[in-house]
Every structure is written in C-alpha cells, then in structure tokens.
Amino acid sequence: MSEPPDAGPACPIPIGSYPQIVLAHGGGGRLMKQLIETILVPAFRNDLLERRHDGAVGELPPGKLAFTTDSYVVRPLEFPGGDIGSLAVNGTVNDLAMCGARPLYLSCGLILEEGLPIELLVRIVQSMRDAAAAAGVEIVTGDTKVVDRGKGDGIYINTAGVGVVASDRRIEPSEVHSGDAVLVSGDIGRHGMAIMAVREGLSFETRIESDCAPLADLVAKLLAEGIEVHCLRDLTRGGLGAALIEIAETRGVDLEVEEAAIPLPNEVRGACEILGLDPLYVACEGRFVAFVPDADAERALALMRAHPEGSRAARVGSVSGEGEGLVSLLGSLGTRRLADLPTGEQLPRIC
Amino acid sequence: MSEPPDAGPACPIPIGSYPQIVLAHGGGGRLMKQLIETILVPAFRNDLLERRHDGAVGELPPGKLAFTTDSYVVRPLEFPGGDIGSLAVNGTVNDLAMCGARPLYLSCGLILEEGLPIELLVRIVQSMRDAAAAAGVEIVTGDTKVVDRGKGDGIYINTAGVGVVASDRRIEPSEVHSGDAVLVSGDIGRHGMAIMAVREGLSFETRIESDCAPLADLVAKLLAEGIEVHCLRDLTRGGLGAALIEIAETRGVDLEVEEAAIPLPNEVRGACEILGLDPLYVACEGRFVAFVPDADAERALALMRAHPEGSRAARVGSVSGEGEGLVSLLGSLGTRRLADLPTGEQLPRIC
Numbered sequence: 001m002s003e004p005p006d007a008g009p010a011c012p013i014p015i016g017s018y019p020q021i022v023l024a025h026g027g028g029g030r031l032m033k034q035l036i037e038t039i040l041v042p043a044f045r046n047d048l049l050e051r052r053h054d055g056a057v058g059e060l061p062p063g064k065l066a067f068t069t070d071s072y073v074v075r076p077l078e079f080p081g082g083d084i085g086s087l088a089v090n091g092t093v094n095d096l097a098m099c100g101a102r103p104l105y106l107s108c109g110l111i112l113e114e115g116l117p118i119e120l121l122v123r124i125v126q127s128m129r130d131a132a133a134a135a136g137v138e139i140v141t142g143d144t145k146v147v148d149r150g151k152g153d154g155i156y157i158n159t160a161g162v163g164v165v166a167s168d169r170r171i172e173p174s175e176v177h178s179g180d181a182v183l184v185s186g187d188i189g190r191h192g193m194a195i196m197a198v199r200e201g202l203s204f205e206t207r208i209e210s211d212c213a214p215l216a217d218l219v220a221k222l223l224a225e226g227i228e229v230h231c232l233r234d235l236t237r238g239g240l241g242a243a244l245i246e247i248a249e250t251r252g253v254d255l256e257v258e259e260a261a262i263p264l265p266n267e268v269r270g271a272c273e274i275l276g277l278d279p280l281y282v283a284c285e286g287r288f289v290a291f292v293p294d295a296d297a298e299r300a301l302a303l304m305r306a307h308p309e310g311s312r313a314a315r316v317g318s319v320s321g322e323g324e325g326l327v328s329l330l331g332s333l334g335t336r337r338l339a340d341l342p343t344g345e346q347l348p349r350i351c
Numbered sequence: 352m353s354e355p356p357d358a359g360p361a362c363p364i365p366i367g368s369y370p371q372i373v374l375a376h377g378g379g380g381r382l383m384k385q386l387i388e389t390i391l392v393p394a395f396r397n398d399l400l401e402r403r404h405d406g407a408v409g410e411l412p413p414g415k416l417a418f419t420t421d422s423y424v425v426r427p428l429e430f431p432g433g434d435i436g437s438l439a440v441n442g443t444v445n446d447l448a449m450c451g452a453r454p455l456y457l458s459c460g461l462i463l464e465e466g467l468p469i470e471l472l473v474r475i476v477q478s479m480r481d482a483a484a485a486a487g488v489e490i491v492t493g494d495t496k497v498v499d500r501g502k503g504d505g506i507y508i509n510t511a512g513v514g515v516v517a518s519d520r521r522i523e524p525s526e527v528h529s530g531d532a533v534l535v536s537g538d539i540g541r542h543g544m545a546i547m548a549v550r551e552g553l554s555f556e557t558r559i560e561s562d563c564a565p566l567a568d569l570v571a572k573l574l575a576e577g578i579e580v581h582c583l584r585d586l587t588r589g590g591l592g593a594a595l596i597e598i599a600e601t602r603g604v605d606l607e608v609e610e611a612a613i614p615l616p617n618e619v620r621g622a623c624e625i626l627g628l629d630p631l632y633v634a635c636e637g638r639f640v641a642f643v644p645d646a647d648a649e650r651a652l653a654l655m656r657a658h659p660e661g662s663r664a665a666r667v668g669s670v671s672g673e674g675e676g677l678v679s680l681l682g683s684l685g686t687r688r689l690a691d692l693p694t695g696e697q698l699p700r701i702c
Contacts, residue, residue: 028588028634029693033597052601053523054446054584055419057516060411067513068406069458070494095405107420109509111462143421143509147700153502158460158494160511162418165408172404233405237379246384250403283379342380349498 021116026146039122040142043129044108048140056105056140063164066101068092071158075349077124080194081210084157085127087285087351090214091236092161093135097216098232098288100171100223101163103135108142108159113152124155135214137161167223173250175230181297182255182317183290185218185310186211187263188240192282192347193271202274206267213286218307222290227300231291234284236351240316241280241339243289244327254323257339260332261316280329281342283350291319372467377497390473391493394480395459399491407456407491414515417452419443422509426700428475431545432561435508436478438636438702441565442587443512444486448567449583449639451522451574452514454486459493459510464503475506486565488512518574524601526581532648533606533668534641536569536661537562538614539591543633543698544622553625555618564637569658573641578651582642585635587702591667592631592690594640595678605674608690611683612667631680632693634701642670 024031041049048056072088082090089106096103108128112121132139169175190211197208215234222229231251233243240262248255264279272279286309292300297315304310320328327339375382392400399407423439433441440457447454459479463472483490520526541562548559566585573580582602584594591613599606615630623630637660643651648666655661671679678690 023699024695026588027693027695027697027699028590028593029632029695029697030691031694032588033692051523051525052597054449055417055452055512057415057417057450057452057521057523060416064408065411065416065456065513066406066408067456067458067511068492069460069509069511071460071462071496071509073462073496073498098405099408101406101408105416105418107418107511109420109422109460109511111422111424111507141419145422145424145700147424147504147507150501151504153498156462156498156507158420158422158509158511160418160420160458160460160509161406162416162513170408172402172408174402237377237383239379242379246403281380340381341384342378343382344375344378344380346378346380348374348378349496 019118021112021114021146023114023146023148026144035144039125043125044139046138046140061164063166066096066099066163066165068095069158069160070095071156072351073156073349074351075153076198077154079198079210080207082212083124083127084155085124086131087212088157088159089128089131089135090212090285091351092159093137094215094234096161096163097219098234099165100167101165102220103137103161103163103216105140105162106132106137106159108139110144111152111156112146113154114146114149116154135216171229171232173231173247176247176251176253176291176319177230178319178321179294180230180291180319181294181315182257183292183297183300184240184262184314184316185304186287186312187265188235188284188287189268189279189282190265191285192350193268195350196275196347197271202271204267204270208267208271211284211286213309215286215288215309218304218309221307222300222303225303227296228293229290232288234288236283236285239281239283240289242341245339245341248327249325252322252325254320254326255317256320256328256330257317258330261314263312263314277346280339281346285351370469372463372465372497374465374497374499377495386495390476394476395490397489397491412515414517417447417450417514417516419446420509420511421446422507423702424507424700425702426504427549428505430549430561431558433563434475434478435506436475437482438563439508439510440479440482440486441563441636442702443510444488445566445585447512447514448570449585450516451518452516453571454488454512454514454567456491456513457483457488457510459490461495462503462507463497464505465497465500467505486567522580522583524582524598527598527602527604527642527670528581529670529672530645531581531642531670532645532666534643534648534651535591535613535638535665535667536655537638537663538616539586539635539638540619540630540633541616542636543701544619546701547626547698548622553622555621557618559618559622562635562637564660566637566639566660569655569660572658573651573654576654578647579644580641583639585639587634587636590632590634591640593692596690596692599678600676603673603676605671605677606668607671607679607681608668609681612665614663614665628697631690632697634698636702
C-alpha cells in the first residue's frame with residue numbers, strides 16, 4: 001500500500017487522509033469502512049441502507065416485480081447536462097419506466113480506479129443522490145470495488161433497479177399491433193452529441209446539453225390517463241433507429257417512419273454532419289418511443305407535450321402490418337430507404 | 352473499428368467472425384445483437400429473459416423484498432474451484448441468503464475489455480449458467496458494455512439479486528443479543544488463498560481450492576427447522592475478522608472468540624505463513640458466521656454439519672455483552688488480543 005502523498009490539492013472530504021482512491025479503499029478494511037461511512041451512506045441516506053447489512057429488505061407495494069440493470073462506462077465522466085452519476089440513476093429508472101413500472105429502489109455498484117480523485121467521486125455520488133431524489137427512488141444497497149491503475153477508467157457504475165407494475169397489461173414488443181402509431185417523446189440525439197462535442201472539442205453557437213432525464217413520471221401520466229400503451233423503449237445505445245428495428249424484429253411487424261417528422265435539433269444535425277454520423281442512431285438518455293393504438297395517438301401526444309420531459313413529442317410513423325421487421329424511412333421527396341442496425345461502433349462509451 | 356484478424360486460434364462461437372471482443376460488441380448495433388443472441392440468451396434461457404425488453408417483469412411470491420448487489424473484479428478470472436462467473440452468482444446469492452431471503456432472480460451486468468477472447472467469455476457465461484442452476488436462481492435481465500483495451504481487465508461482472516423474506520423476523524446486526532453463540536459454517540480462508548497461490552505461483556501438497564458455493568439452501572434449512580437466527584454474514588472481503596468486527600461495532604456488543612476453535616485448513620495456514628497474512632482476514636466465498644441464541648447453538652451446529660456446505664461448522668465464541676464493539680481473540684495459552692480491521696490492503700481484487 002502506498003503512503004499518502006505529502007502535497008496535492010486539498011480535498012473537502014479526505015478519506016484516511018488520501019486525496020485519491022487507493023487499493024485499500026476496496027479491501028474490506030478500515031479505509032473502505034471510512035469511504036462508505038463518510039461519502040456513500042450520508043449521500044444516499046435512507047432507512048434500508050442504514051441497517052448496514054449485506055442487502056436491503058423492505059416492503060414492495062402490490063403488483064408485479066420489474067427488475068433491470070445497466071452498467072455505465074461513459075467518458076468523459078462529466079459532460080454538459082449531466083455526469084456518469086445522473087446517467088446511472090436516470091438510465092435505470094428509465095428502463096423500469098419502459099416496462100410500465102413505478103421505479104422504487106436502486107442498487108449502486110462502483111468500480112473505482114486507483115488514483116480517482118476523492119473530490120470527483122464526491123461530486124458523482126452527490127449527483128446520484130440528486131438524480132435519485134428527482135426521480136423519486138432510493139438507493140438502498142451498494143458495493144464498492146477498487147481496481148489497480150490502468151485497469152479501469154476513473155469510475156464505472158452499475159445500477160440495478162426494482163419497481164412495481166400495477167397494471168395487468170403487458171408493455172412489451174409482443175403487444176405491438178398493426179396500425180399502431182409510433183410516437184417519440186422529444187427531439188433526438190442530444191446526449192450522444194453532447195458527449196461527442198466534448199470529446200472532439202467541437203463548439204457550436206448553442207452548446208449541446210445531454211437530454212439525460214427521468215421518464216417514469218411522464219410514462220405514469222400516460223398510463224394513469226388510460227392510454228393503451230403497447231410498447232415503450234428508451235432511445236439509448238443505437239438511438240431511435242436501433243429501438244425501432246429491435247421492436248419491429250422482435251414482434252415481426254414492419255414500420256413506416258417519416259424522416260421529416262422526427263424532431264431533430266439544429267445543433268445535433270450540424271454536429272452529426274461534421275462527424276459523419278446518422279442522427280437516427282445517436283443515443284438519447286431522456287427520450288423514448290411509444291407504440292399506442294392510432295385512436296389514442298392524439299391524446300397521448302397532447303399528454304406528452306404538456307409534460308416537461310415531452311414538450312417536443314411527435315408522431316413519426318405507424319406499424320404498417322405483420323412482416324419481417326423492416327423499418328422504412330420515408331423521405332420528404334418520396335424516397336424510401338430501409339433502416340439497418342449499424343454493424344460497427346458509431347459512438348463508443350456513450351453511456 | 353478494426354478488421355477481424357486473419358489468423359488465430361479457432362473459436363467455437365465466433366461473433367461476427369471475431370475471435371475477440373471488439374468495441375462494436377457493445378455499440379448497440381448488429382454485433383451486439385449477435386453477442387447477446389448467440390452467447391447470453393442461450394446460456395441464461397428463461398421466460399423473462401426471452402421477452403427481450405429493457406427489464407424483466409414477473410411475479411414475486413409473498414413476503415418482503417430482499418435486494419442486493421456486488422461487482423466482481425477478481426483476478427485471475429479462472430482459479431482452482433471456480434471463476435469470476437461462478438463467484439458472481441454465488442456471491443450475490445449468498446448476500447441474499449444472509450438477509451434470510453430465498454434468492455430468486457439475478458441481473459448480469461458485463462463490462463468487457465476490448466480483446467477478451469470470445470472463448471473465455473463463453474466459458475465464464477456457461478459457468479454463470481451452471482452456478483445459477485445449482486443455486487436455484489434465474490438470470491432474468493442483463494447489460495453488456497465494452498471498454499477500450501487498457502481500460503478494464505478482461506471482464507468485470509456485476510450481479511444484483513432479488514429474493515423474498517418469508518418470515519417476519521429480522522436477520523440483521525440489530526438483532527444480536529448478549530449471550531448469543533457465534534457459529535462459523537466451515538473452515539476459513541480457502542478462497543483467498545486459492546487466488547493468492549495462483550498469483551504468487553505457490554504450490555502445496557494439497558492444492559487449495561476456492562470454497563465458492565451457494566449458501567441459501569443451508570440457511571433455509573436453519574430457518575425451516577426453527578433456529579432463531581439473529582444475524583448472518585458471509586465471510587468475503589476482510590474474512591471472518593471483518594465480519595465479526597462490523598457486526599460488533601454496528602450492534603454495540605463485545606465478542607469473545609477462541610482462536611483455537613476457528614476451523615483452519617493446514618494448507619491455508621501454511622500459505623498464510625509464507626505470505627505473512629493473518630488468516631482471520633482472508634476472504635471465503637462459501638462460508639458464513641451465524642449469531643444464534645445459546646440454547647439453539649448445538650442444534651444449529653448439528654443441522655449445519657449435516658449439510659454439504661456446513662460439514663466443518665464450529666462454535667467459535669459468544670457475545671459477552673453490550674459494549675463498544677470489541678472483538679477479543681482468546682489464545683490457547685490464555686492470551687487475549689483485540690481484533691482490528693486492517694487499514695491497508697491485504698488481498699487486492701480477491702472477489
């Protein structure tokens with residue numbers, strides 16, 4: 001174990017007088033206890049966490065269990081509109097929302113690289129706390145590991161989420177029907193392009209901010225108002241294009257999408273042109289696609305637009321019928337092209 | 352994206368003709384879909400997983416919810432008696448068991464390093480499948496990320512676990528009472544020393560194998576037979592010593608432990624002497640400590656010893672009374688020393 005460095009910037013919360021993470025912070029000993037008690041427990045404070053046991057035990061409201069997980073490896077760790085902490089909370093909250101569940105509890109698994117500044121860890125943990133409060137979930141159980149320098153990249157976060165589904169209706173690809181309207185909850189591509197702009201050093205007149213946000217409240221509103229939601233999918237890795245293709249292929253239906261109807265911010269369009277990317281496949285972290293019956297489409301759109309997370313919602317297409325899972329993109333000049341999942345890697349480590 | 356190499360060892364399950372993981376396997380596109388459909392879904396096959404949605408939705412039997420998580424960063428990835436896959440399943444199953452819960456569902460979050468041989472990934476995933484089957488749990492939801500070469504170490508795995516607690520009795524540090532017996536479910540230190548022997552190139556007459564095993568069945572048996580279990584803790588990072596100190600400090604009781612009563616394999620003792628380690632703090636992955644009323648101790652020990660995972664169970668001490676959380680180790684010559692959490696890092700990346 002290395003000695004604490006003599007100099008270096010003052011840290012607001014030194015852990016065992018170390019301004020940076022050392023291997024012993026993950027060793028199960030005194031330093032790990034200090035890390036947990038000084039930074040993590042105070043930030044995530046709640047009854048279940050404070051029992052300090054191997055897991056959390058609590059009551060679950062009536063309904064079916066929804067359970068999901070995501071690991072977050074985004075770089076840079078902090079970006080306009082969010083950081084890996086808010087992303088890790090919202091991403092998993094949104095996966096629960098996409099099942100029609102009310103998110104309740106999150107776990108937090110941290111993999112820290114030796115050398116991570118404690119100050120940065122504190123900022124990220126506080127960002128998780130704030131995002132959890134905003135989404136109405138509690139972080140009730142966690143785990144911290146430390147890996148040696150050069151075997152990580154600052155911090156990776158895994159969150160798993162538990163929620164309850166109150167309704168008996170399934171919300172999943174198998175429920176998609178011919179004639180369903182395809183709605184998008186907002187403009188696309190902001191998260192991916194916010195990250196890429198930082199990485200590539202691009203600057204625009206309008207700074208692109210990530211759309212990272214919790215979607216559970218908006219989904220709950222649609223369900224509470226009786227919209228017959230057939231399927232939901234958030235537009236993360238692979239963006240709107242991948243979400244549509246995966247649902248179409250899983251269900252065996254064909255989709256027709258009007259390209260001009262997809263809300264696309266000018267600055268995202270510009271950044272995609274510079275980098276040679278197709279915005280259809282650029283990740284969002286606060287947008288989703290909803291499949292609803294044609295008869296419910298207008299009312300669903302009105303509900304979405306009245307909500308802060310859905311102000312730019314739009315109908316972008318329809319389910320044209322049973323088929324092989326083809327997604328046709330209709331251009332404004334009457335052109336038609338098929339969407340296809342990119343084989344390669346457009347945007348590594350975007351989430 | 353790099354081209355597939357022309358040569359190299361044949362892989363039983365090439366993914367898009369790549370024998371190794373490339374960044375695009377995590378990109379949300381065609382290659383990631385192939386990875387999931389060729390390796391992960393077939394291995395973990397179950398109804399919930401096959402709906403291919405953002406999360407799993409299913410029924411939970413009556414009882415309280417138990418929820419836990421751990422990330423696994425062990426190296427080497429494969430070791431005598433297990434690998435990172437079986438460890439990731441058993442470790443989280445055991446955390447649920449320590450809450451008195453019946454483990455039901457696991458999530459699987461993979462962080463793969465570019466360059467990981469697909470063949471090795473397949474072995475690890477199959478090991479997870481086998482461990483899940485042995486423990487009676489289903490892996491119902493997952494996530495895969497790929498990080499660039501030099502930003503990981505082959506594979507890191509996070510599992511979160513969900514289970515149900517049928518009884519109203521709490522099993523946690525606050526339930527520990529003065530006079531409780533302290534039982535250990537088996538001999539200690541095998542997991543840590545199996546890992547260290549590989550890393551340090553030590554060889555002994557008897558090869559040390561990890562004790563990695565699921566403990567939920569043994570715990571369920573104790574509860575079903577009416578043992579009044581007050582607290583359970585598995586002996587992972589920090590070993591028996593850290594488990595005892597943490598429970599004593601959390602509850603505010605003092606413990607007296609007879610060193611000679613702690614079951615310690617000769618080969619573990621030998622390896623610890625060579626490496627200068629105190630076996631009290633060496634991790635196990637298939638052992639736990641149980642606090643039960645003195646009146647239940649003999650019956651609990653008999654039940655443990657009749658179970659394959661508890662054959663070397665022993666009573667090692669007692670709760671001497673309310674106090675500051677001190678753990679006294681009584682030597683065979685009448686000596687007494689206080690156990691203390693190690694400050695530094697004895698065994699990095701042991702789990």
